[in-house]
Amino acid sequence: MPRRKKQRTGDFASAEVSTDNPSSSTSCTRALPLPTVPALTTLCARVFVANFVELRNDEDRWDRVQVHLNALPDLLVPKIFAMLRRTRPTYLKHEFIVTVRITPSSID
Numbered sequence: 001m002p003r004r005k006k007q008r009t010g011d012f013a014s015a016e017v018s019t020d021n022p023s024s025s026t027s028c029t030r031a032l033p034l035p036t037v038p039a040l041t042t043l044c045a046r047v048f049v050a051n052f053v054e055l056r057n058d059e060d061r062w063d064r065v066q067v068h069l070n071a072l073p074d075l076l077v078p079k080i081f082a083m084l085r086r087t088r089p090t091y092l093k094h095e096f097i098v099t100v101r102i103t104p105s106s107i108d
């Protein structure tokens with residue numbers, strides 16, 4: 001038995017747009033939130049992650065970087081590790097994880 005097509009009721013072309021009843025055909029303005037400036041620690045972490053491969057491949061420079069990584073505050077370690085895990089997962093070797101003191105609690 002063939003299916004019957006549903007018929008549309010009403011004429012949308014003749015619908016009036018009222019200022020009292022806004023619809024999708026009327027213009028809409030909204031205030032955009034003010035842009036916020038990222039924290040300096042976030043900016044530094046982004047730069048480190050962006051240059052991680054280059055730093056890691058230069059052994060002389062990497063020795064100096066490791067000294068600074070050991071001095072990182074504990075609150076920054078999970079942030080940097082999460083950023084690296086998202087962007088450079090293949091470069092997260094055991095030596096790096098030990099260098100940065102990444103613990104199971106900081107991975108979550």
